[in-house]
């Protein structure tokens with residue numbers, strides 16, 4: 180059987196993810212047998228979770244489309260307003276709660292998402308298989324820097340974290356899933372993901388440093404790890420950090 184030649188046009192920022200040194204938007208591909216567009220795009224290094232829309236001759240196609248000789252397939256990135264293929268958004272709204280599961284290199288990002296109130300499953304013990312299984316069974320959005328993990332067939336909701344910098348990672352995820360209006364600060368334990376509960380000061384007073392005991396009156400406790408939280412100087416530091424990461428965004432406490 181002779182080889183089939185087609186072109187794939189990658190719209191930014193997808194070009195940056197191409198594995199080849201040639202990162203021109205228009206990539207020529209040759210292949211034998213029939214191939215789906217999903218397979219071809221992933222073979223160039225881009226996980227299907229990063230793709231929002233696919234088009235041939237101005238018509239939308241799905242991942243299962245079999246690419247024909249002479250096709251020019253346009254591949255658009257998944258964004259909060261343009262994510263038709265994963266089915267995660269409908270009319271600009273996410274159809275599942277924004278719950279995440281993170282791979283074991285993203286501990287800082289997990290803590291930050293919890294700080295903002297998001298359910299962020301994380302353990303430095305998780306293996307790839309467990310991550311994929313939990314993402315699917317619990318309908319969580321898989322966050323990882325591992326492309327192979329996102330290319331697993333059953334992974335429907337995911338995001339390839341680009342930056343190595345924790346502040347930029349947080350910004351990436353907030354923007355990708357349009358989460359700014361869902362922030363609920365200090366509602367969730369940063370260590371273990373449990374929802375915090377109010378606790379009477381007298382119940383935890385014996386655990387407080389003298390200055391905390393003197394100046395603070397409202398406390399929360401994690402029912403999982405018993406960590407006590409209050410609006411101390413660490414809260415101010417975090418608010419300042421958030422103001423730097425999200426300039427111009429109002430974030431309520």
Ligand SMILES: [Zn+2]
Nearest residue numbers: 368371401404
């Ligand atoms: Zn905890």
